[in-house]
Amino acid sequence: MLPSNSSMVRSAARLLRTWRPGCVWCPCRNISLKPGGSRPKTLPQRYLGQPSPFTHPHLIKHGEVTPGLTQTEFELRRLRLASLIEAQADRLGPSASSSTHVVVLLSHPTRYMTNDIPYPFHQNQDFLYLSGILEPDSALVLYGTGRPDQAILFVPRRDPSRELWDGPRSGKDGAAALTGIERVHCTEELGLVLKSLKGTVLWYDSSLPAHPRLHQAHVGPLLDEGPMPHSLRPLIHSLRAxxxxxxxxxxxxxxxxxxxxxxxxxxxxxxxxxxxxxxxxxxxxxxxxxxxxxxxxxxxxxxxxxxxxxxxxxxxxxxxxxxxxxxxxxxxxxxxxxxxxxxxxxxxxxxxxxxxxxxxxxxxxxxxxxxxxxxxxxxxxxxxxxxxxxxxxxxxxxxxxxxxxxxxxxxxxxxxxxxxxxxxxxxxxxxxxxxxxxxxxxxxxxxxxxxxxxxxxxxxxxxxxxxxxxxxxxxxxxxxxxxxxxxxxxxxxxxxxxxxxxxx
Ligand SMILES: [Mn+2]
Missing domain, CATH: 3.90.230.10 (Creatinase/methionine aminopeptidase superfamily)
Structure with missing residues (x-):
């Protein structure tokens, strides 16, 4: 499903043309997944969509994504998941270890008590476990040949008219600096990025999707075209345990x-x-x-x-x-x-x-x-x-x-x-x-x-x-x-x- 707004369509089309798995179209240049590798820019000196070491020094230290948990820890979790998938891929047959594996995790949406009154937001724990992101309407994609060890994060676009009501959002720069994930897109680009990864082995929990709207708009078209995705939850739970x-x-x-x-x-x-x-x-x-x-x-x-x-x-x-x-x-x-x-x-x-x-x-x-x-x-x-x-x-x-x-x-x-x-x-x-x-x-x-x-x-x-x-x-x-x-x-x-x- 394409975004309706025409300038968004143009930028999305550009994205589609230029972006390929493994290619470095957007912010990332040299991807280093080794702890201690190159890190993106410093934290923006403003409020993000969640506590940051800059705004909440009493809660969270530099290098941490959420209080007590470092960028390295989140990176290791993603690498462990990649290793589990790599091990499973061996069992899926000879072609699976040379295919591109794509992992998709969605955040929770904001849930409403009535009309415009939201419940306190609570994140999807599987998504939180791998990303550290505490904002709604976000997603994490991991991909790679045989081993999905490259991360792309999707967060809500900064929007002063919404932020007036809901509070600040991290935006792409804030989310990148906080998590250490270098490739960050706006959530509306999720479907397009996924589409560009066609012909791959998909790892995604399609029953009871964490975010029904994102599921329908961005992941659904992929599911219609491809084979049944492999379930992710048992793998993440074995790590979380x-x-x-x-x-x-x-x-x-x-x-x-x-x-x-x-x-x-x-x-x-x-x-x-x-x-x-x-x-x-x-x-x-x-x-x-x-x-x-x-x-x-x-x-x-x-x-x-x-x-x-x-x-x-x-x-x-x-x-x-x-x-x-x-x-x-x-x-x-x-x-x-x-x-x-x-x-x-x-x-x-x-x-x-x-x-x-x-x-x-x-x-x-x-x-x-x-x-x-x-x-x-x-x-x-x-x-x-x-x-x-x-x-x-x-x-x-x-x-x-x-x-x-x-x-x-x-x-x-x-x-x-x-x-x-x-x-x-x-x-x-x-x-x-x-x-x-x-x-x-x-x-x-x-x-x-x-x-x-x-x-x-x-x-x-x-x-x-x-x-x-x-x-x-x-x-x-x-x-x-x-x-x-x-x-x-x-x-x-x-x-x-x-x-x-x-x-x-
Ligand atoms: Mn109990």
Missing amino acids: VKSSAEVALMQEAGRISAQAFRRTMAMCRGDVDEAVIFAKFDFENRIHGANFLAYPPVVAGGNRANTLHYINNNQIIKDGEMVLLDGGCEYFGYVSDITRTWPVNGKFSPAQAELYEAVLEVQRSCLSMCSPGVSLDHIYSSMLALLGRQLRRLGVVKASSSEADVLKAARRYCPHHIGHYLGMDVHDTPELSRSQPLQPGMAITIEPGLYIAEDNDQVPKRFRGLGIRIEDDVVIRDEGGALILSSDAPKTIADVEKACAQR
Whole structure:
């Protein structure tokens, strides 16, 4: 689809004539993909479409694209993806390794709450992971013969009439200087550049495109002509699953901020308390200590509502004597935490609450001790079921005479969710990755066993009815020294929780 405006058509036609893969029509002259290679111009001394070392020196250092992540790190990610594709190309047949491979990634669009009112913008994480660009309506293309290791970035054209309303845009020069990607075009040129790369092997996620409008206008025509593109998401997710030390540092900060928020939220609790107040306090404590925002709508569930796993109404009064289950986490420059604690709002566990809590805690500790390379999430999950079953039998929730199969069935009933999930840029990170895969050093996961006993369940001892408990920590797998627990500052033992509640 050609741009409608005639001067745009002219410039696009010129672009088509002059631009070829591997040719250096536009800003790039000598492409160096080696870290430390030649870098484009210095940062424009103005506001960009995202924090820059010039405008936000308190957030981001020179050489970084987003806080904590350098140009070199983003470049290495793109090179790793190129290597994965190169390895796959070998398997696609002899011609594939001599073909031009083209990778297309789209940003998210701005989404609107109503009319002209946008939701806070949230970037497509796969696109962000490879580009560092935080603006909507952008794209990244990687290409190369056998190995797509050359990058072209597409960002929205600078437009004073739009920038008056939406704020500054990075523009081509700003995006080039910030990311270190030397070839930068305006987004409207995406289709034309792609067209010029015809007859290639395409890597693109065409189902559920990240940006429906860009997909339709620029990538669609390519898809109509060529064979089915190869899916990109599993490759990017396999890269995203293993965190670098800079990513772990960001996740550590996200974990530390949210853990402190738990501590301070516990300290303000008393019976009776509105779930909305606990929500507001938790949100406040995360943001005031440096989080960008909460990573997801938190579950603030008092009493029996803890048995509704995705309860997010957060609008009831928690009575004195009841517990609250708070499942919350924050986003810190693209990386998230996801922590759950359950505590009595009056600051003192009742004997029944303590009994059930200790049972979950013991299982959680055992599962945490299993977090090491080679073990899978699925394996920890089956151990959790066995351990929970043993606890349920001990507590008299299942009969001592029950068969092993019945005990496991009860464990599944009273904990209907998995032991955890991968964690990173997303709360439920890298969903393309199977949970049966052995964990590797650098992978981050959650460990979150729970027991949920509905108040109307008359098959269990009365004292446990209406209690729902989950304890969730964030963990990074390490080669040695045991797993790194990112959420360890959040009070967890009964003694620590009661102490935190007493800090009024
Ligand atoms: Mn979780």
